[in-house]
Amino acid sequence: MVSTPRKPAKRAAKPAAAAGSSARKSKPKRHWVRGLVILFVVLAALGVGGFALAVSLTDVPSPNEVSTSEATIVYWADGKTELGRLGEATRRSVALADVPLDAQHAVLAAEDRTFYEHGGVSPLGIGRAVINNLKGGSTQGGSTITQQYAKNAYLTQDRSWSRKAKELLLAFKLETVVSKDQILEDYLNTIYFGRGAYGIEAASIAYFGTSVENLDAAQAAVLASVIKSPNGLAPEENLPALKARWAYVLDSMIEQGWLTPQQRNSAKFPDINKQKAGNRLGGQTGFLLQAVTDQLITLGFDETEIQRGGLRITSTFEKGAQKGATAAVRKVGPDANTEGLRIGLAAVRPGTGEVVAMYAGKNFIDDQINNATREFAQAGSTFKPFALAAAFEQGVPLGTELNGDSPSTVNGYTFSNYGDKSYGPVSLLQATEFSINSAYVQLESEVGVDAVAESAIRAGVPDTTPGLNLDNLDLTFVLGTASPSGLSMANAYATFASGGIRSEMTYIKSVMGLNGGLLFEYDPKTMVAFDPNIANSVSYTLNKVVTDGTAFAAQKLDRPAAAKTGTTDGNKSAWFVGYTPQLATAVLMAKEDASGLPVSLSGTGGLGTVTGGSYPAAIWTAFMTAALANEPVVDFTPPTGDLTVAPDCPLIMPVDGTKIPVGCPTPSVIEFGPEPSVDASASGAPVPSGAPMPSGVAPEPLQPGDQSAPEPGGAPAPTAVPPPPTDEAVPG
Structure with a gap:
């Protein structure tokens, strides 16, 4: 009896079946990959849409007191020389137009070189912030200027993911409702520079004894440098580190085309005023300021106006x-x-x-x-x-x-x-x-x-x-x-x-408001x-x-x-x-x-x-x-x-x-009796005490x-x- 080739045939059919099986197995794999891609796209879309929705629904809150507080300044009777300040605020706002371009560029070089290019958030900055937060390190320098302003003006200073998320949303939102120039102006007027100085105008006075409009590039670079660490880079504490940071800022300005090599080579580290010793209320100053404060209250000004209202007071x-x-x-x-x-x-x-x-x-x-x-x-x-x-x-x-x-x-x-x-x-x-x-x-x-x-x-x-x-x-x-x-x-x-x-x-003598309006003028x-x-x-x-x-x-x-x-x-x-x-x-x-x-x-x-x-x-x-x-x-x-x-x-x-x-x-x-027959004085007779004296005789x-x-x-x-x-x- 002759055997038939069924088995071989079956064996021969196995590869085909195996191939079909493999094909059937690869098809679900492709569907899985495709699904992942689709899911990623959907999630990304949802994420972008959700973030966009979150940004659109985010309201820009009122700035906090620190960012809006303005120093109330009391002047001597000349109306020009500062006697002292009321409250702890030292901030004094200035328009961006009054800040020299070199000062603006120095701050941008130190804190946010691409400020005018990004939309409020820097991806590299976010990544750096994430890594540093995971390591428990500082996020200093990782945020954009918009983010820093959002944090300083609207949020707390705590380090948490929720605060960081709010910061990002606010940064994006600010960029949609506020101009870049306005954000930079607000930032320069609120950032802390050390020495109790909030804002670049107060810092200019604290470090160089002059208004910001008079700063040169070298002085501006010093102020831009201390933003990173006002205490750690304080000139009286760590002058070598401050000089190193100052050089870095100037070099960065060259890289951005904001400073020529010739200007950089001629720049010398400027002289910095010694920090004023003692309390701002020491000696007689505290007594004089307290007297002014008491009269302001009598005139109807409230504590908030006095401490943070930016009043300009000319004293007597x-x-x-x-x-x-x-x-x-x-x-x-x-x-x-x-x-x-x-x-x-x-x-x-x-x-x-x-x-x-x-x-x-x-x-x-x-x-x-x-x-x-x-x-x-x-x-x-x-x-x-x-x-x-x-x-x-x-x-x-x-x-x-x-x-x-x-x-x-x-x-x-x-x-x-x-x-x-x-x-x-x-x-x-x-x-x-x-x-x-x-x-x-x-x-x-x-x-x-x-x-x-x-x-x-x-x-x-x-x-x-x-x-x-x-x-x-x-x-x-x-x-x-x-x-x-x-x-x-x-x-x-x-x-x-x-x-x-x-x-x-x-x-x-007088009280002027923050906007220059006359609020009180003494009329005796x-x-x-x-x-x-x-x-x-x-x-x-x-x-x-x-x-x-x-x-x-x-x-x-x-x-x-x-x-x-x-x-x-x-x-x-x-x-x-x-x-x-x-x-x-x-x-x-x-x-x-x-x-x-x-x-x-x-x-x-x-x-x-x-x-x-x-x-x-x-x-x-x-x-x-x-x-x-x-x-x-x-x-x-x-x-x-x-x-x-x-x-x-x-x-x-x-x-x-x-x-x-x-x-x-x-x-x-x-007691008057008969008049004498002769002149009493001539005869030497006594004259009654208190009687009128004869003419020409002085009384005694x-x-x-x-x-x-x-x-x-x-x-x-x-x-x-x-x-x-x-x-x-x-x-x-």
């Missing part, structure tokens, strides 16, 4: 005068036994109320209590001019005789003069020159303590002053038991200096507090205190001045308040113990007793000399009328009941008030010449 403080105040305290103030010592100085412009200078304390950083505006030191005899003005208003002239004895009792109140000195009968002028308590208490009792208090308030002493006791006034008022601030006393005396015109006080609010002749008579008298009395230290000013000293019981405070026609200044000294209670000034600066005529007078004179250095010498307006003329005091009691002028001694009551002794007050330079003659003013002395 004059730089030269302020420097003179600090120098005066340092040079002629006490330098021994000064623990707990507080010195205050305030200077006010008569007629306008502008505060020209203040010495408020040694250092605002150490102690924020303002000794010039604080009400804590009894005024002492500096209150006597208010009684003088009240007396003048009632027609009491300078020649009025008063009792200068010590101790003395008036209306049941017994008191003593400083040092318990007795002067005997004195004129009102002498009572003022020598600051005689007994005479002034008598004067106060005669013109009325209410009138004296009202005079003080009209002059400018606030009715809320501690110790004023307006509801329970007594004869101690004229002796200065109240505790006004130095600023209030300077303004009160400025009322006399301005011919009786009182003005409100101000630290601010004044009132007539005293008749001009009353004020001029007070000035005449206080000028005599300088030329002939306890304020003689002010003669060193070498120009007409009016002043009054003040020293309190227990030597708890000492004052010197005075003025010229152009400036009124108060200087006060007081001491406190650790708990803030007043203690004696005795021993301060080596003096057994610190009087108003000692250190306060020396400080006043030194300050006024500096503050008025460029001012012309101006005389006081002389008074008119009879106030500086001695009163007509009768020698005998008027039989018709005519009132005796205030301050005149009480005349004797004379000469009574005060029998002669007119002399021209300025002289004084009405008292019954007895008081001793020299030994109670107020300049430190030897």
